[in-house]
Structures are given as C-alpha cells and as structure tokens.
Amino acid sequence: MNNTLPPWANYVLLPAINLLVxxxxxxxxxxxxxxxxxxxAWLMIDGAFGSGRGIxxxxxxxxxFIFTGLSVAVAIHxxxxxxxxxxxxxxxxxxxxxxxxxxxxxxxxxxxLPVAIxxxxxxxAAWGFLPGYLQAVRGSHVVITxxxxxxxxxxxxxxxxxxxxxxxxxxxxxxAVFAEGGWLPKLTGLMNFLGADVRSTPLNxxxxxxxxxxxxxxxxxxxxxxxxxxxxxGLSPSAAKYAGIRPARTVIIAMMISGGLAGLMALNPxxxxxxxxxxxxxxxxxxxxxxxxxxxxxxxxxxxxxxLLFGMLYQGxxxxxxxxxxxxxxxxxxxxxxxxxxxxxxxxMFRPQLSRFFLAMHRRGVAPEAEGAA
Amino acid sequence: MDxxxxxxxxxxxxxxxxxxxxxxxxxxxxxxxxxxxxxxxGKMLAAAFAAGAGASVTGSAYAGLLLGVLVSVIFGLxxxxxxxxxxxxxxxxxxxxxxxxxGATVLLGQAWFRQGGRTPQLSTDQRFLGSEPNFAAELRDxxxxxxxxxxxxxxxxxxxxxxxxxxxxxxxxLFRTRxxxxxxxxxxxxxxxDTAGISVTVLRYKAVxxxxxxxxxxxTYLAISQSGGFNNNMTAGKGYIALAALIFAxxxxxxxxxxCLLFGFLDAAxxxxxxxxxxxxxxxxxxxxxxxxxxxTVVLLAGFIGRAEPPRAGGVPYVKER
Numbered sequence: 001m002n003n004t005l006p007p008w009a010n011y012v013l014l015p016a017i018n019l020l021v022x023x024x025x026x027x028x029x030x031x032x033x034x035x036x037x038x039x040x041a042w043l044m045i046d047g048a049f050g051s052g053r054g055i056x057x058x059x060x061x062x063x064x065f066i067f068t069g070l071s072v073a074v075a076i077h078x079x080x081x082x083x084x085x086x087x088x089x090x091x092x093x094x095x096x097x098x099x100x101x102x103x104x105x106x107x108x109x110x111x112x113l114p115v116a117i118x119x120x121x122x123x124x125a126a127w128g129f130l131p132g133y134l135q136a137v138r139g140s141h142v143v144i145t146x147x148x149x150x151x152x153x154x155x156x157x158x159x160x161x162x163x164x165x166x167x168x169x170x171x172x173x174x175x176a177v178f179a180e181g182g183w184l185p186k187l188t189g190l191m192n193f194l195g196a197d198v199r200s201t202p203l204n205x206x207x208x209x210x211x212x213x214x215x216x217x218x219x220x221x222x223x224x225x226x227x228x229x230x231x232x233x234g235l236s237p238s239a240a241k242y243a244g245i246r247p248a249r250t251v252i253i254a255m256m257i258s259g260g261l262a263g264l265m266a267l268n269p270x271x272x273x274x275x276x277x278x279x280x281x282x283x284x285x286x287x288x289x290x291x292x293x294x295x296x297x298x299x300x301x302x303x304x305x306x307x308l309l310f311g312m313l314y315q316g317x318x319x320x321x322x323x324x325x326x327x328x329x330x331x332x333x334x335x336x337x338x339x340x341x342x343x344x345x346x347x348x349m350f351r352p353q354l355s356r357f358f359l360a361m362h363r364r365g366v367a368p369e370a371e372g373a374a
Numbered sequence: 375m376d377x378x379x380x381x382x383x384x385x386x387x388x389x390x391x392x393x394x395x396x397x398x399x400x401x402x403x404x405x406x407x408x409x410x411x412x413x414x415x416g417k418m419l420a421a422a423f424a425a426g427a428g429a430s431v432t433g434s435a436y437a438g439l440l441l442g443v444l445v446s447v448i449f450g451l452x453x454x455x456x457x458x459x460x461x462x463x464x465x466x467x468x469x470x471x472x473x474x475x476x477g478a479t480v481l482l483g484q485a486w487f488r489q490g491g492r493t494p495q496l497s498t499d500q501r502f503l504g505s506e507p508n509f510a511a512e513l514r515d516x517x518x519x520x521x522x523x524x525x526x527x528x529x530x531x532x533x534x535x536x537x538x539x540x541x542x543x544x545x546x547x548l549f550r551t552r553x554x555x556x557x558x559x560x561x562x563x564x565x566x567x568d569t570a571g572i573s574v575t576v577l578r579y580k581a582v583x584x585x586x587x588x589x590x591x592x593x594t595y596l597a598i599s600q601s602g603g604f605n606n607n608m609t610a611g612k613g614y615i616a617l618a619a620l621i622f623a624x625x626x627x628x629x630x631x632x633x634c635l636l637f638g639f640l641d642a643a644x645x646x647x648x649x650x651x652x653x654x655x656x657x658x659x660x661x662x663x664x665x666x667x668x669x670x671t672v673v674l675l676a677g678f679i680g681r682a683e684p685p686r687a688g689g690v691p692y693v694k695e696r
Contacts, residue, residue, distance in 0.1 A: 029478065033485040081465055083412075130672075140675035141684065143465055144621060147412065147614060148668040148675075155665035163659060287469050294466065328491070330481040337473025345456040345467030 004355040011302075015295055015343055017350050019309075022342035026335045033326050040320050040327065047319025048312040054319065056191055056201025060268070062304075062311030063203075064282075066210040067265035068289025069307055070217050071258045073298040075142075077221055078254035079234035084131060084146025085262040086286025087153030088124040090279075092263020094157065095123030096270045097165075097175055097277035100182025112181045116271055117209070117264065124263015125256040127153060132255025136248035142255070150286070157279060165277065174278040184272040204272030206264075213261060214300035220257070230254050262286060284333075291340040294347070310336070377518075381525045383642050388526065389600065391638030392537045393418065393592045393609075397616035398623070398630045399540050400588035404450075406548065406625060407581030408561035408687040409457050413449065413468035414589055415613025416475035421446035421593025423479035426493035426604030427486065429500045429597075438500070438598050439533075443590030449475065450586025451579075458578045461691035472613075480606050493597070493604040502531040502599040533595040540588070544627040557581060561685035564692040574692045592616075618671040624682050637667045 005014070027037035048058045068085045075082035082088075099116040131149055134140040161173040170176075184204040191201060221227040229250045232240040237247055269281040288310050295309070296302025317332030342349075397414045404411040424445035429438030449471055456467040480491035487493055506529040513520040513528075548554035556577055560567045564574045596612075597604045619637055623629035644663040675682050 029481070033481060083465060083469070134672070134676050138676045140672070140677070140682075143410075143412075144617075145672055145675055148618060148672045151611065151614060151668045152665045152672075155661040155668075159659045159661035162661075284473075287473070290466060290469060294463075326485050328481055328484050330477040330484075330491075333473055333477025334481060335477075337470050337475075337477060340466060340473060341452070341456070341470035345462035345464075345470055346460050348462060349460045 005351070005358060009354060009358065011297060014347065014351065014354060017354075018343040018347055019339065022335070022338040025338050025342070026331075029331070029334055029338075030327070033331075035324050035326055040324060043320040043323050044312075044316030046316075047323075048316035052191060053200045054315055056187075056203040057315040057318075058308070058311040059207055060201060060203045060273070060311070061314040062307040063207045063210045063268045063272075064265050064285040065288050065292045065307035065310045066214060066304055067261055067268070068285045069292030069296060069303040070213055070289075070300065071261035071265075071286075072289045072293035073296070073300075073303060074217060074221070074230070074254060074261060075258040076293060076298050077227075077234045078230045078251060079237065080132075080135065080251065080255060080258070081143045082128065082131075082146055082255065082258045083143060083287070083290060084128065084149045085258070085265075085289045086282050086284070087146070087150035088127045088259040088262035089265040089282045089286055090153045090157055091127040092120040092124035092260075093266035093270050093277050093281050094160065095119035095121075095263060096266045097178075100178040100271055100275075101175060104182030105179035107181050109181055109183060109185065113184065113205075113271075116182075116267060120263045120266050121260035122263070124266075125260035128255040128257075128259020128262070129252065132252040132259075135255070136251035154279070161277070161279060172278070175276045178271075178275045182271060183275050184267070202273040204268065206268040206272045209264065209267060211304070213264065214304060217261070218300045226250075226253070262289070284336075288336060288340075291336070291344050294340075294344045310339075313339070378521075379646075381521065383639070383646060385525050386642040386645075387635060387639040388530065388534060389638075390641045391634045392534045393595050393600075393612055394616045394619055394634040394637055395537045395631060396533075396540065396588050396592035396595065397613055398620045398634055399537075399544050399627065400585040400592065401617055401620045402544065402548075402625060402627060402630060403557070403581045403588070404585035405620065405688055406561045406685055407557050407578050408564060408685055408690065408692070409454070409578055409582055409585075410464045410689045411453065411468055411582075411585060412465060412614075412617060413453055413471040413475075414585075414616050415609055415611065416468070416472035417446045417449045417586060417589035418593040418596065418613050419472075419479055419607070419609045420449050420475040421590040422597035422608055423475075423483060423493065423593075423604045425590075425594035426496070426597040427483070429496055430487075430494040430603065433500055435500055435502050435598055439502075439591070439594045442594035442597070443587050446590030446593060447583055447586035450582040450589070454579050454582035457691065458575055458582075461693065464689050476607060479604065483604065483606075491606040496598060496602045500598065501602060502533050502595070504528075504530040504532075504534070531595070531599040533591060533599050536591060537595075538631070541627055541631045548627065553580075558685075561687055564687050568692070568694060574694075578692075589613075615667050618667050621682050621684075622667075622671050622674055625685065640664075640666050 030037040030040045048054050071085045072082055096116045099119045100112060103112045103115060131142050131145040134145050135142040165175045166173060167176040184206060187203050229245040232243060232245055233247060233250045241247055266281060270277055292303055292306040292310060295306040313335055314332055318329060321327050321329045321331055397418055401411050401414050421442035425438040425442030428441030429435050453467050453471055456462040457464045483491040483493055513524045556567060556572055560574055560577045568574050596608055615637055619633035620630060623633040640663055644660050
C-alpha cells in the first residue's frame with residue numbers, strides 16, 4: 001500500500017492533509033464555543049512565532065517533545081509500543097532532582113549537568129527496564145505494562161515527594177528549590193538574537209542536549225550494529241533470531257534506551273525551568289511523544305519538526321486562551337487530541353484516495369509514451 | 375474494626391466498583407472482538423459531561439443517561455472507524471480520544487455553563503439516587519442479616535443494579551449466544567469468521583457500539599448518581615483501573631466483577647486507612663494502596679499468578695486477502 005505513493009507524498013503531503021483536517025475540526029470546536037476560528041488561528045500562530053518570547057516558549061515546549069518523541073521512536077524501531085514515556089520522564093525527574101539537590105550547592109552547573117544527565121537517563125532507563133524485561137522474558141504486553149507503570153510512577157513519586165523530599169513546613173508536594181549549581185543556563189545568546197528579554201522565556205541549554213540526542217539516536221539506529229539489531233527486531237523478530245541477534249537482550253536494551261531518553265526530558269522542566277521537582281513536570285509530554293514519533297516517521301529530523309509543531313500548539317494555544325475569554329487552555333488538549341487522531345490513528349484515511357489519484361496521474365503520464373513507442 | 379464499619383466499607387466498595395465494572399465490561403466486549411481500547415477513560419469522561427450537562431438542561435436524569443450513552447457511543451464509533459475502517463493504530467486512537475475528551479469537556483463546560491468547567495449542581499430529582507423500599511426499615515430490626523441486606527442489597531441507585539445485572543448477562547451473551555460466539559471468534563481468528571461468510575467489520579462495529587454504551591452508563595453514574603454534576607477530570611484514572619481489572623480478570627465476565635470489587639474495595643479502604651496503623655505492617659502509605667491495582671496487574675501479566683492471554687487478534691486491523 002505504501003509503495004503506490006511517491007516518497008514526498010508519503011512524508012509531506014499525507015501528513016499535511018491530515019493536519020489540515022485536524023485543524024478544520026479544531027476550528028469547528030472553536031465555532032461551537034462561539035468564537036471566530038480564523039481569529040483563533042491567527043492568535044495562535046502569532047503567539048507562537050510572532051515574538052522572540054513566543055519563539056522561546058515554543059522551543060522550550062518543543063524540547064520536551066523531542067525527548068519523548070525520540071523515546072517513543074527508538075522503541076517503535078524495535079517493534080515495541082512504549083506508552084510509558086510519561087512515567088519514565090517523571091522518574092527521570094527524580095534522578096535529575098537528586099543530582100541537583102545533592103551537588104547544586106557545591107559545584108557549578110557545568111559539573112552538575114553530566115551527573116544530572118546520567119542520573120536522569122538511568123532512572124528513566126530503570127523504569128523502562130522492567131516492562132522491557134517482562135516483554136522479552138515473560139511475554140507480558142509492553143503496552144499494558146507501561147500504562148500500569150505510568151500510574152505506579154505517579155503514586156511512587158507522590159509518596160516520595162510527600163513523605164521524603166518535601167522540605168519541612170512546605171504544603172505542596174515538591175522539593176526545595178535547588179542551589180545555583182542546579183540551574184541550567186538560559187540561552188541568552190539565541191534570545192538576544194531573536195530580540196527577546198531572556199528572563200521572559202524558560203528556554204535553556206537542554207534544547208541543545210535534545211538536539212545532540214537526535215544526532216546520537218540517528219547514529220545509534222542507522223549507523224551501529226546494535227541499531228541494525230533493533231531495526232531487524234522491529235521488522236521481523238524471527239529473522240533477527242536467525243541472524244544471530246539476541247531478541248531478549250535487544251528488546252530490554254531498546255526499552256532502557258527509550259526510558260533513558262524519556263528520563264532526560266526532565267532536564268528541561270526540572271533543571272532548566274522550575275529548579276525543583278514537582279508532580280506535574282511531564283504534563284502529558286509522554287503521550288504527545290507518541291504523536292511526535294508517528295508524525296516524524298520515527299526519524300530524528302521528522303521528530304524535531306513534529307516537536308516544533310506541538311511546541312507551537314502549546315505556546316500558541318496558551319496565548320489564544322489568554323486573548324479569547326471563552327476559550328480556556330483546554331483547547332490545546334483538544335487540538336492535541338485531534339492532531340493525534342487525524343495524523344496518527346487516521347493517518348491512512350486519505351491514503352486510498354491519494355493512491356488512486358497518483359496512479360491515475362501516473363497512467364496518464366505513461367500512456368502517451370507507450371503509444372509513441374508502438 | 376467493628377461490624378458496622380465493615381458494612382460501611384463494603385457498601386462504599388459496591389458504589390466505587392460500579393463505574394469500574396461498567397467500564398471493564400465495556401472493554402470486555404471491545405477487546406474480545408479484537409479492538410484494544412485504552413480510551414475507556416475518555417469515553418467515561420465524555421459521557422459524564424454529557425450526562426451532567428443533559429440532566430441539568432433538560433431536568434431529567436433519564437435524558438442525562440441517554441445523552442451520556444449517545445456521546446460515548448459516538449466516541450466509540452470514531453475509535454471503531456479508526457481501528458476497523460481506516461486500519462489505524464488502536465492504541466494511538468485511544469490516546470487521542472482520551473485527550474479530546476479531557477480537553478473538550480472542560481472547554482465546552484466553561485463556555486456553556488461558566489462554572490470553571492463544572493456543570494450546574496443537580497437537584498435530587500435530576501439524579502439517579504437510590505431509594506429504600508418501605509420494608510427496609512423493618513428489615514433492619516432483624517439482627518445481622520437484616521442490616522446486611524438493607525445496607526448492601528437495598529437502596530442503591532438504579533445504575534448500580536444495572537452494572538451487576540450486566541455481569542451474568544454478558545456471560546450469557548458471550549458464551550451462550552451465536553452473537554457471542556462470533557464476537558469471540560472475531561477476536562481470536564477473524565479470517566475464520568470471514569471465511570464462514572460473516573462480516574468481520576459489522577461484528578467489530580457492534581462490539582465498539584456496545585462498549586460505548588456501557589462506558590456511557592459508567593460515566594453517567596459518576597456524574598449524576600455518585601455526584602451532583604460533572605467535575606473537571608472526574609474519572610481520574612478509573613478507565614485505566616477498569617482496563618487493569620479487565621486484564622486481571624483475564625477477559626472473563628464473572629472474574630471481571632470480582633476484580634472490580636477488589637479494586638473498588640482497595641479504593642474504599644484507602645480512604646479509611648489513611649494514616650491508620652495496621653497490625654504487623656505498620657503505617658501503609660495511601661499511595662501504595664492506590665498503586666496496588668496496577669502492581670497486581672503487572673504481577674499477573676508477568677505470569678506469577680496464572681497467565682493473562684489476551685485475545686489473539688487484538689490490536690490487529692483485519693485485512694481481507696485479495
């Protein structure tokens with residue numbers, strides 16, 4: 001079915017059509033609320049890209065989605081559907097926060113960062129390990145175990161924050177604010193270039209960590225022996241086994257890499273923005289990662305583009321909700337859901353029509369040549 | 375813990391199990407037909423909103439129920455269209471619909487009622503409330519048996535009885551009717567069903583419609599029976615607990631009931647055990663009890679207490695050979 005479409009239609013045209021439909025339906029929701037959808041769309045685009053501050057926020061949100069998108073994509077290459085990025089990122093936040101709490105007061109940020117990266121990634125990887133192990137060794141379906149692990153992570157973190165990490169005398173379930181060493185620097189240079197006040201956006205160094213991770217994932221999946229093993233497992237586990245790839249080991253390590261990438265997401269909100277650990281650092285980014293990976297066709301370049309799109313939705317949506325009194329921030333969640341629905345679950349809805357169209361075009365192009373030859 | 379306190383916990387167990395049971399049975403029909411549904415949560419939430427809004431606008435609880443079921447069935451049909459006709463990814467579709475429900479309920483609620491996403495508080499005659507029959511008071515005079523019957527069996531809302539009647543009914547439909555046999559077959563081996571000249575598509579659509587309807591009742595129960603209106607994110611993960619119960623019960627109706635009662639009991643006990651000292655174990659963190667349904671399900675999936683085998687064709691779109 002895939003082959004009947006030229007690559008550019010598969011990678012660009014089809015997702016664009018799906019997005020368009022998602023936005024049209026979102027517009028209908030705006031109409032149902034009693035606002036002008038065109039004005040809403042303009043506010044959204046202007047809010048996301050119209051100012052340096054807007055771009056800063058868009059990139060800040062996109063950073064989260066790059067990490068979770070990569071996390072989901074690595075698992076998908078191995079034929080695993082990891083919908084536990086949400087929980088893995090939350091547990092990763094614990095690792096990042098512990099590193100910052102312990103070291104932040106003694107050493108500068110550039111020495112804390114490597115420790116935070118290692119701890120965030122390894123905590124996330126640990127949370128991905130068990131579903132991976134259970135899938136590989138005991139055959140428990142990874143989709144279901146990762147859903148369960150999301151909730152177990154939420155309960156665990158709630159308990160840790162309320163009973164252990166909360167400073168004395170504080171009401172909310174969150175840690176103390178880190179000392180200066182636990183603060184990632186803001187991207188001052190980039191923001192100055194865009195003409196924004198650097199204090200007004202949370203964009204920080206983890207954006208570059210995310211881009212480096214994109215490159216590393218590309219190297220891992222397409223340029224290493226292990227990545228070859230991952231892809232082979234994803235396409236055909238039995239072929240992988242015959243080729244001498246160890247299935248259980250590959251599945252477990254892929255899930256740990258996936259969990260580790262999700263855990264790294266916590267760098268952005270915890271070390272880059274809030275400078276403390278709270279319960280709502282992930283805010284659905286793990287689930288958005290599924291959409292980002294799907295739309296980005298599991299390739300790092302595609303993931304960055306899709307993450308930018310969702311970053312735009314978050315930031316632009318927040319501005320739109322601010323300017324339109326009847327629209328609340330929940331509109332973002334609706335649009336997000338509709339984009340996931342049309343660009344993800346219904347991505348093949350227009351494929352048959354599109355294929356027929358291209359086939360007809362192709363025939364029309366071929367027929368005169370055939371006549372000429374005869 | 376004395377006798378009356380135990381009765382009270384068991385009574386709230388029944389109430390808390392009801393939405394889980396309805397949603398888990400909903401998932402049972404869908405997953406037995408080969409359509410994975412992690413959108414139980416979203417369907418319940420959408421139904422709860424529709425029921426709360428409907429009951430407050432029309433003033434009738436039955437209209438609320440009807441609207442709740444209708445909206446939930448529409449969500450089910452979208453999931454069905456994505457999974458059956460468009461052969462999309464069923465997990466992604468479920469995730470998407472959960473997002474849409476979570477956002478749209480609050481957005482529309484705020485736009486229409488302007489109470490921070492809530493629907494207006496319902497009066498008692500706009501809700502499904504239990505009423506005790508006249509002989510309940512007399513029954514209570516009988517020691518032990520009388521109070522058990524009057525406390526646990528009588529006086530519940532209509533929807534509670536519907537939920538528990540659905541258990542034997544579902545068993546009968548699945549294992550004693552032609553429709554049930556075909557439904558199970560389509561979840562195990564759709565090609566065989568197709569070869570027998572029965573439409574896989576139609577069967578699966580029927581399953582997602584039943585699933586939507588039951589989720590609709592579950593959401594309605596939350597909004598206009600358990601509470602007096604819709605609240606922001608009032609399902610709070612119940613759809614996922616129902617999913618856990620369904621897996622924990624290995625996709626069988628009667629065990630589903632017991633799993634839901636167990637998880638409902640944990641929920642009821644968690645409220646009462648908060649901060650209480652237990653013998654031997656000491657103080658149990660309430661978060662631990664909240665996580666227990668998920669932990670138990672993972673342990674079961676890992677094959678340490680029996681084995682959970684999902685329907686074989688679950689999650690796979692059916693493609694007729696050409």
